[in-house]
Amino acid sequence: AQSVTQPDIHITVSEGASLELRCNYSYGATPYLFWYVQSPGQGLQLLLKYFSGDTLVQGIKGFEAEFKRSQSSFNLRKPSVHWSDAAEYFCAVGTDYKYIFGTGTRLKVLA
Amino acid sequence: DAGVIQSPRHEVTEMGQEVTLRCKPISGHNSLFWYRQTMMRGLELLIYFNNNVPIDDSGMPEDRFSAKMPNASFSTLKIQPSEPRDSAVYFCASSRSGIRSFHEQYFGPGTRLTVT
Numbered sequence: 595a596q597s598v599t600q601p602d603i604h605i606t607v608s609e610g611a612s613l614e615l616r617c618n619y620s621y622g623a624t625p626y627l628f629w630y631v632q633s634p635g636q637g638l639q640l641l642l643k644y645f646s647g648d649t650l651v652q653g654i655k656g657f658e659a660e661f662k663r664s665q666s667s668f669n670l671r672k673p674s675v676h677w678s679d680a681a682e683y684f685c686a687v688g689t690d691y692k693y694i695f696g697t698g699t700r701l702k703v704l705a
Numbered sequence: 706d707a708g709v710i711q712s713p714r715h716e717v718t719e720m721g722q723e724v725t726l727r728c729k730p731i732s733g734h735n736s737l738f739w740y741r742q743t744m745m746r747g748l749e750l751l752i753y754f755n756n757n758v759p760i761d762d763s764g765m766p767e768d769r770f771s772a773k774m775p776n777a778s779f780s781t782l783k784i785q786p787s788e789p790r791d792s793a794v795y796f797c798a799s800s801r802s803g804i805r806s807f808h809e810q811y812f813g814p815g816t817r818l819t820v821t
Contacts, residue, residue, distance in 0.1 A: 637812030
């Protein structure tokens with residue numbers, strides 16, 4: 595069965611620092627991979643997606659993610675965090691017509 | 706373009722009452738999803754429709770929950786009777802057809818349901 599793990603429940607970084615949020619998946623083949631962001635009181639917004647091809651994908655708001663097949667990972671990165679990036683981030687895995695979200699990582703940004 | 710529209714944004718009701726949540730998907734999107742988000746269980750898919758037909762309702766918790774999609778622009782999620790453990794944020798999302806487009810889901814702002 596497919597599964598998604600986000601090992602970090604909370605992460606705190608200083609504004610301007612770099613960020614990496616971890617996501618690991620379990621699936622027999624290469625799934626479709628996604629990162630969503632949820633600001634307080636809002637719905638989820640798609641940040642970026644990976645289907646195939648180049649393993650480094652660029653998304654909105656300056657985010658990028660890298661698919662590493664050998665590690666079954668799809669970590670989200672940003673070189674310099676802004677205070678407005680404080681939110682909850684969800685990794686998701688899609689296979690055929692199944693879709694599973696991770697439990698989320700809540701990001702706090704210190705001024 | 707308007708995004709996914711959900712109403713009401715907040716609902717407070719008493720245990721035993723019927724609750725109806727509404728969703729208008731993005732025009733042109735063929736798939737519609739209902740999710741529930743709680744602190745304990747995270748984001749769970751309840752049901753999804755494709756071309757107005759329910760495809761997978763395995764996530765619907767029990768018979769008290771029902772969902773309909775009478776046309777391409779409207780869906781409802783009904784809880785009858787409601788219980789305090791149904792308190793959660795309910796999201797509706799929509800996407801286009803096609804295996805890749807299916808996974809690019811656009812979420813509404815959610816309905817925060819509180820059952821007392």
